[in-house]
Amino acid sequence: MKKIFVASKNKGKISEIKSYLSPLGFEIFSLLDTPGIPEIEETGTTFEENAKIKAKAVFDIIKIPVLADDSGLEVDLLEGRPGVFSARYSGIGANDEKNNTMLLAELGETELNKRTARFKCVIVMHDGLNNRVFEGECEGIIIFQPRGNRGFGYDPLFMPVGYTKTFAELGNDIKNEISHRGKALKSLVKFLELENTM
Secondary structure, three states, rough: EEEEEEEEOOOHHHOOOOOOHHHEEEEEEEOOOOOOOOOOOOOOOHHHHHHHHHHHHHHHOOOOEEEEEEEEEEEHHOOOOOOHHHHOOOOOOOOOOHHHHHEEEEEOOOOHHOOOEEEEEEEEEEEEOEEEEOOOOOOOOEEOOOOOOOOOOOOHEEEEEEOOOOHHOOHHHHHHHHHHHHHHHHHHHHHHHHHOOO
């Protein structure tokens, strides 16, 4: 069985990746399975740079193909913030609740149609020689208070275009279909399927 290592400790993210790659015959490992790998500092200024840094650093240790992603929320009114700092937006001790609280405070009472934002995801697959890059975006708006409990991160505040529910209300099936990571993973799957036929 072919092996791919996911450079993440996020259970939701790992589960989502498994749902796409396991049917292709891949055995998936992650940082949850290998607690000895040190924390990798994300020093890039873009999602792609951070994903490449993580993928190479982990590959150098485990020597099997690595998937690393960097993703986050870009809010137009905040000139693209929190962006690459999405996970640590609220500073030391940042968590989902603190990040969401800070985002709502920054947007204040701005009317809904001006609270446009998008989730972006860049996945890098590194095999020691090549970096393959796969990207996805999902447009939406930031609502005024959290709704739903099925997601993580900014999901309770993000309502995708064309829907009246947040990512945290929609459930995994719909979210995986339309999300930034879902779109990037579909591109990855197409690449792997094509590679398997060559």
